[in-house]
Amino acid sequence: MTECTNLEMRDLLPDYARGALVGAAVAAVERHLADCASCRAELAVVRNAQLVLGVTPRVDTSRIAAAVVRSAAVRRDATRSVAQARRRRMWTAPSSRRMWLAAASLVAVAGAAALATRSDEPKAVADSSPRITVQVDSPASPAPSGTAPSVPAQPAVQPTRNNELSVGGGLTDLADAQLESLLRELDRLDAQFEVEPANLLPVLEGDV
């Protein structure tokens, strides 16, 4: 028997066999079947398959539904645990330590700046400014003969703003290279201590 080449009609056979076609489609299929032995044979195969494969095995739907609900509860608890672990990690993770270190540095700098500002008040400056005595040769009073010519006096101390605190260790005092070095060191610490809580609970992710 030659196989029917009318694929459109053959495509409709399963729906026809299930009674899912209506109106003109039913009439068209039946007209075709009347003249096509190949499609009649195919329809018989389809009907047999529907009869045999259409048998519904017994399954306990209430047991399955209970398993679904139970599994969802476990998943919810696990998600909550992961969230709690992540919150804990926020306070202890190396990346947080770095943040705290940076914050501490900023506080130190700010504190130093506040102290410096206080020491810049006029009274304090007047009281504590270095007293620099400069002896200046005067053309009107030549040096006594036999003495070495005087050299213009250099102040013994460079006149800096007295009491200005050095904030050595503060981030603002560091050169770019030093900052880079500090960051590298912090990264190295991260690498040493990084432990992801998520990695400790692999069952909670990608479980599907």
Add this chain to the structure above:
Amino acid sequence: MTDSETRGGEPTDTALIARWRGGDERAATILVERHAPAVARFVASMGERGELEEVVQDTFVRAFGSLDRFREESSLRTWLFSIARNLCRDRARSNRRAQPMVSIEEDHALTAYDPLSAAVATETASRLHAAMDRLTEMQRAVFTLRVTEGLSYREIADAVETTEGAARVHYHNAVRSVKEYLDD
């Protein structure tokens, strides 16, 4: 409840999924009762007989566990078929590794769940099972979804992760193969 949330007086899958997401466990029960029979038929026709209910249960547990990823581009049932098929394939692979294939007696296949009437459990039915066993896994899935479940080629393509055209070709190849076997 709006019209879009019900069909024929019954809540739609979309409405039930929304209720489930809102914490309504009863919605899961309704969805399982609605779709489990079709999933079970599909799993059985894919050759899973020994632990059919376990596969069906795993299908639903997985589906509900990843509902966030269900974009409703296909129907829930199509998506369930897709998950069930993947489970069947995984089990078939692990079974092949673990033990040699054991041929199932055709009579057992026919009577293991809901015994067919004596009139149907005939030589033809046995031969149909034998013909199905000769199909590739893809052909069997496509044939079952088209003939038994009445899915369109578009829906079948979604379920078995192929194109609509390829699904059509697989279907006609499967029909030809079954017919040839039965005609011999």
